[in-house]
Amino acid sequence: MxxxxxxxxxxxxxxxxWPARRGTPVRALEALDVEVMPGEIFxxxxxxxxxxxxxxxxxxxxxxxxxxxxxxxGHDVVRDGLAxxxxxxxxxxxxxxxxxMTGNGLLDYLAGLYGRPAPLRASLIERxxxxxxxxxRPVRDYSRGMRQKxxxxxxxxxxxxxxxxxxxxxxxxxxxxxxxxxxxxxRRQAGRTLFFSSHVLSEVERVCDRVAIIRRGKLVAMSxxxxxxxxxxxxxxxxxxxxxxDLTGVPGVSAVDIRDGVLRCDLEGDVGPFLAVLSAxxxxxxTIEPARLEEAFLEYYAPDAADAADAADAADAADAADAAxxxxx
Amino acid sequence: xxxxxxxxxxxANGVRIIACVIGLVVWGAVLPLVYAGFGxxxxxxxxxxxxxxxxxxxxxxxxxxxxxxxxxxxxxxxxIAIALLGVMVVGFPILSIVGERQRGTLEVLLARPISxxxxxxxxxxxGALSLxxxxxxxxxxxxxSAAFSGVxxxxxxxxxxxxxxxxxxxxxxxxxxxxGASVSFDRVMPALGVTLVFVLVSYLLEVVGxxxxxxxxxxxxxxxxxxxxxxxLDGQLRLFDVGLLGGVLGIALLYSWIVFPRRDIAxxx
Numbered sequence: 001m002x003x004x005x006x007x008x009x010x011x012x013x014x015x016x017x018w019p020a021r022r023g024t025p026v027r028a029l030e031a032l033d034v035e036v037m038p039g040e041i042f043x044x045x046x047x048x049x050x051x052x053x054x055x056x057x058x059x060x061x062x063x064x065x066x067x068x069x070x071x072x073x074g075h076d077v078v079r080d081g082l083a084x085x086x087x088x089x090x091x092x093x094x095x096x097x098x099x100x101m102t103g104n105g106l107l108d109y110l111a112g113l114y115g116r117p118a119p120l121r122a123s124l125i126e127r128x129x130x131x132x133x134x135x136x137r138p139v140r141d142y143s144r145g146m147r148q149k150x151x152x153x154x155x156x157x158x159x160x161x162x163x164x165x166x167x168x169x170x171x172x173x174x175x176x177x178x179x180x181x182x183x184x185x186x187r188r189q190a191g192r193t194l195f196f197s198s199h200v201l202s203e204v205e206r207v208c209d210r211v212a213i214i215r216r217g218k219l220v221a222m223s224x225x226x227x228x229x230x231x232x233x234x235x236x237x238x239x240x241x242x243x244x245x246d247l248t249g250v251p252g253v254s255a256v257d258i259r260d261g262v263l264r265c266d267l268e269g270d271v272g273p274f275l276a277v278l279s280a281x282x283x284x285x286x287t288i289e290p291a292r293l294e295e296a297f298l299e300y301y302a303p304d305a306a307d308a309a310d311a312a313d314a315a316d317a318a319d320a321a322d323a324a325x326x327x328x329x
Numbered sequence: 330x331x332x333x334x335x336x337x338x339x340x341a342n343g344v345r346i347i348a349c350v351i352g353l354v355v356w357g358a359v360l361p362l363v364y365a366g367f368g369x370x371x372x373x374x375x376x377x378x379x380x381x382x383x384x385x386x387x388x389x390x391x392x393x394x395x396x397x398x399x400x401x402x403x404x405x406x407x408x409i410a411i412a413l414l415g416v417m418v419v420g421f422p423i424l425s426i427v428g429e430r431q432r433g434t435l436e437v438l439l440a441r442p443i444s445x446x447x448x449x450x451x452x453x454x455x456g457a458l459s460l461x462x463x464x465x466x467x468x469x470x471x472x473x474s475a476a477f478s479g480v481x482x483x484x485x486x487x488x489x490x491x492x493x494x495x496x497x498x499x500x501x502x503x504x505x506x507x508x509g510a511s512v513s514f515d516r517v518m519p520a521l522g523v524t525l526v527f528v529l530v531s532y533l534l535e536v537v538g539x540x541x542x543x544x545x546x547x548x549x550x551x552x553x554x555x556x557x558x559x560x561x562l563d564g565q566l567r568l569f570d571v572g573l574l575g576g577v578l579g580i581a582l583l584y585s586w587i588v589f590p591r592r593d594i595a596x597x598x
Contacts, residue, residue: 053596062436062594082442090440096433096597100341112333113441154437 001074003162003193004036004059008068011054011217028054029217031068036195036210041188043208043225044197051217052197053093056166060090073162086114089160093167093197095151103135103142103150110154118157125153127179144171152180156187163187165196169203181207205229233266238278239285245277331447334438338425338455345416346459350466352413357404357470364400365478371395390539391559397483401471402558405496410467411532417459418500419524422507425452426589427520433597445590453508453582460500461493468493484562491561498574499556503528505581512585515595552577 011029029051036042046052057063059072061081070077072084098106111118125135128149134142139150148171155163169177184194184207198204204211205225212222221228233254239262247253252268267274267288278286339346372395375383392403404410426449429435439445468489475481507524514520531551538548548554555570 057436057594057596060436060440062439064591064593082444085440086442088440092433092436092440092597094433094597095437097437098341098434109333109337110437110441113330113438113443115330115442 001038002035003038004034004042004070004072004195006032006034006055006068006070008033009055009058009065009070010067011051011058011063012066027217029058029065032214032217032219034212034219034222036193038193039188039191040209041184041194041196041207043204043211044195044214045199045201045204045211046197046214047199050214052214053166054217055214056090056164056195056197059164060085060088087161089155089158089163091151091155091163091165091168094170095147097139097142097147097150099140100138102138103130106139106150107135107154107157111157114158116158118159120159121153121157124156124183127183128152128176129179145173145176148172149176152183156183159190160192162193162195165194167198167200168196169198169200177203231268233268234271235289236263236265236267236274237285237287237289238263238281238283241282241284243281245281247274247277250274250277330441330443331451334443334448334451335455338451339459342417342421342455342459345420346462349413349416349463353410353463353467354470356407356409356413357467358474360394360400360404360407361397361471361474361480362478364394364397365475365480368394368396368400388539390536390553391557396559397475397480398559398562401468401484401492401562404467404471405492405556405558406535406553408532414460414463414500415528417456417463418503419507419521419528421456421459422452422504422511423517423521423524425456426508426511427514427517428511430515430594431517431598436594436597439594446586449508449512449585449589453505453585456504456508457497457501460504461497464493464496464500468496485564488562488564491564491566492556492558495556495561495566495570495574496558498571498578499552502552502574502578502581503531505578505585508585509581509588512589512592516598 009029009032010027013026013028032051032055034055044052044055054063058065058070059077061077061084064078073087075083077084098109101109107118107121111121130146130149130153134146139147142150148168152165152168155165169180172180181203184196187194188207188209208225210222210224211228213220241261244258244263247256247263247265250273252270253274254266254268256263256265258264271288372393375395388399389403390406392401392406393399394403426435429438438448472481472484472486472489475484506527507520510520510523510527514523532553533551534547535551535553538545538551538554552574555567555573557565557567557570560567
């Protein structure tokens, strides 16, 4: 049974009752169908305003869906919110904490509200490198990164069956991001399910089993990371001596450019037919740049990318995304 | 779980409650002292002045300084007492629901297995208990101050619980209205604005009606009018007043009870 199942889930916001504000409702989420299976890390991708947080907030019962349904751990999100929240850990995006409490006091309080022990707290504190002295200080003195660590600890300390994490690495330094991703991996090995939204694609690529890509409130793709990557174009560059191979009709090959003894092209899908043709030539050097999730993401997501005929523009956009490591809408 | 939430809510508001208790104790003690020291003199001066306008202004909001009951009643309706009670009557409901919603801490709380009804009930109980404590602090200080000044025999001390009960009922009814506003908005300012307008207009109507005989009828539209402290200290309790304040409290509570779980919790700002 899926841990998370949404069926035709939608959320529309009316423009208001006042005549001056009447207009087309804002469609934050439309007919979302997602299934997350037990023990997987599921990445929920999309730029700001795509509907990621709306989906998560519906799952937690903060928002009421206007159409469709969703269930978490077999419970309906509208009717059985309490049963769901007993078994779920949640990290909101840009978490706010009670500033006047100490770190220890806050974790005790939030764990106490679950009414059960927090077996993972000590190990999480150690892994995220929070000291006892830090935890004795008021939260108001914490840096953004420390607040985020507190957010992660409060979401996972009671060892929930499902953790819903909204942009969890926000504010963490690269070392802590690494430690956090290792933590997620451990939780997966312990049989827990993790659902997290992000627009930092490298982390999704690294830990997620499957991803869903959401655009303007609509699901545009859902597959395993491996499938998504396999479908991606790889950039190939081969230095060839003598006659160039004829790549006409080789499946998956496009954008062929031969100049000064260097063959450049894009390669999609199975590399076998391409290598078979290439083996007939004298290849002095060969680089196949690995497919990046950023590019997959861009193809699905960049505004009007699907309609863009200009491949050079798309490549530029992909380069920019690679450089930044983050996709902007 | 509810116990933890209850304790934490009290702790979080502890400084605020203690500050208000101290303020109300001081204020509650002042007016009996003023009455004991200068009440007769002021009363004689105003009566001898033969100035009806001065007499009208001297009986502000059903209180005065010519009797101990009047002084206690004046203490209840005076802006200082209203402002101190207002910290909990208005500030607490606004900060604890819409304030937390705006900051984003409400969703951290509601991500736990706590229903919105349970949260509302805890907040309401903490608020109501705090207000009962604040009203009791002011009245206790007034009684102690009257005893200290040697005028306690002018007061039917046995009727003090009536004043406490009605004062608490009024405060809790106003707080329930603030809760109603708090659950209805996503941001603090509109909720605070609606509540303040209601409380201030209600207060203004009572004050205007009490000092301007031709406009006495307007005070009927004020909730403050239905805590008649001087009459209560004489042991006269009007059931209509209890029913009216109880009705307002009930309607405001019912509204919040229905609306709070049904409203979307907006993303924090």
